[in-house]
Amino acid sequence: MTYMTSPEIEPLVERTAAASACGQLSGAIMSRKLKIPFRTTVSVLLLLLSLNVVVMMYLLISCRPTKKEEHKINTEKIRVLCWIPSMKERLDRVRAVNETWLARCDGHVFFINNVKPNFSDDVVVSPIMGEGRKMLSRKVKDAMEYVYDYHGSDYDWFLKADDDSYIVMENLKFLLSHYDPSQAVYLGHPLKWLSPGGYMQGGAGYVLSRTALQTFVVNGTKGKACQFELFFDGEDHYVGACLHKLGVPKHNTLDRHGRETFHSLNPVTHISGPIPSTQLVQDHFTMVAGDECCSELTISFHWVDAGLMRTIEHLLYKTSVYGRQVNVEKFKDFIQPGTLAPPYTYIPALEIVVPPKRWK
Numbered sequence: 085m086t087y088m089t090s091p092e093i094e095p096l097v098e099r100t101a102a103a104s105a106c107g108q109l110s111g112a113i114m115s116r117k118l119k120i121p122f123r124t125t126v127s128v129l130l131l132l133l134s135l136n137v138v139v140m141m142y143l144l145i146s147c148r149p150t151k152k153e154e155h156k157i158n159t160e161k162i163r164v165l166c167w168i169p170s171m172k173e174r175l176d177r178v179r180a181v182n183e184t185w186l187a188r189c190d191g192h193v194f195f196i197n198n199v200k201p202n203f204s205d206d207v208v209v210s211p212i213m214g215e216g217r218k219m220l221s222r223k224v225k226d227a228m229e230y231v232y233d234y235h236g237s238d239y240d241w242f243l244k245a246d247d248d249s250y251i252v253m254e255n256l257k258f259l260l261s262h263y264d265p266s267q268a269v270y271l272g273h274p275l276k277w278l279s280p281g282g283y284m285q286g287g288a289g290y291v292l293s294r295t296a297l298q299t300f301v302v303n304g305t306k307g308k309a310c311q312f313e314l315f316f317d318g319e320d321h322y323v324g325a326c327l328h329k330l331g332v333p334k335h336n337t338l339d340r341h342g343r344e345t346f347h348s349l350n351p352v353t354h355i356s357g358p359i360p361s362t363q364l365v366q367d368h369f370t371m372v373a374g375d376e377c378c379s380e381l382t383i384s385f386h387w388v389d390a391g392l393m394r395t396i397e398h399l400l401y402k403t404s405v406y407g408r409q410v411n412v413e414k415f416k417d418f419i420q421p422g423t424l425a426p427p428y429t430y431i432p433a434l435e436i437v438v439p440p441k442r443w444k
């Protein structure tokens with residue numbers, strides 16, 4: 085089942101070779117008109133003129149910049165709220181995120197514990213949100229409820245990213261243009277363990293459509309279909325397990341070449357390798373290092389500290405390669421929207437019902 089929406093197509097205005105040939109042709113007709121003998125009768129002149137008008141009209145119509153096959157998807161109307169859980173001890177990362185990719189979200193909220201009230205307008209400080217990693221699943225539950233209550237109808241898509249995730253918002257919106265936010269859609273870097281349906285890895289960032297968020301909060305957390313353990317550090321598989329229980333399917337984020345767009349490791353590991361063997365037991369798709377690691381329209385990387393975050397930002401947005409041009413035509417049919425088949429094997433984890441001993 086696919087949720088294909090018709091993206092808004094905007095023709096690129098480009099003067100083609102055909103158009104310039106048309107220009108020469110109409111010029112030729114003009115000069116032919118000038119060669120008409122002076123003493124030609126008025127009626128013949130009128131006839132030729134009207135013929136000329138018809139030909140000119142035809143040329144005008146056929147010489148407009150052709151829609152050719154050049155298309156660009158308009159992503160301006162896709163509204164994304166970004167929300168980021170963090171901690172007082174990691175304000176350097178909060179600052180780096182805020183100064184780099186976050187500005188390209190349509191709205192954002194940080195959830196930070198232990199900072200003083202009124203710390204910043206974009207920070208929600210709540211005493212009921214747990215402290216530190218061991219309270220992460222409870223914190224994310226509370227954050228999702230806050231996001232739904234206060235912003236649920238203002239945005240189409242809701243991205244959860246960490247304070248060490250880097251997101252390329254333009255590429256995320258390009259992917260989202262292939263999906264319908266009024267359907268239950270769940271996107272990210274798919275893993276195949278710990279939850280029967282697998283789940284999207286947290287640090288790579290995951291995205292819920294408006295409808296998926298509503299289902300998660302109204303039916304899952306407030307409606308109590310999903311129970312969140314207080315003392316467990318893995319929020320992402322709780323979210324995935326809850327969405328699976330509610331029938332919200334995972335959706336495809338691979339590109340046409342089978343390369344991933346959401347990345348759960350840091351960019352150096354993805355690009356230079358080696359990929360840790362532990363990835364094999366958890367990844368839905370087999371990760372490869374090197375050129376095949378990452379889609380040309382990559383959306384995210386993880387384990388990005390403040391310095392690397394500013395570095396990536398600079399390389400992507402403040403650096404040009406002289407003479408290089410991107411032809412958007414090559415991204416036609418780049419994404420094949422659809423749901424992901426559930427993983428054939430997953431490693432069931434008792435942790436979903438019994439938190440690991442170390443937190444007790």
Ligand SMILES: *[C@@H]1O[C@H](CO)[C@@H](O)[C@H](O)[C@H]1NC(C)=O
Nearest residue numbers: 199200201202203204205209
């Ligand atoms: C925070 O701001 C609100 C209004 O914006 C104000 O009513 C409240 O007293 C402030 N709290 C603190 C602790 O400054």
Ligand SMILES: *[C@@H]1O[C@H](CO)[C@@H](O)[C@H](O)[C@H]1NC(C)=O
Nearest residue numbers: 178179182194204205206207
């Ligand atoms: C993020 O940046 C904006 C200005 O661009 C600022 O108003 C806001 O306080 C910053 N948020 C944090 C948490 O630093």
Ligand SMILES: *[C@@H]1O[C@H](CO)[C@@H](O)[C@H](O)[C@H]1NC(C)=O
Nearest residue numbers: 299302303307309330331332
């Ligand atoms: C969510 O709850 C509503 C109201 O109880 C129900 O109609 C709907 O089917 C539920 N959806 C899911 C996915 O469980």
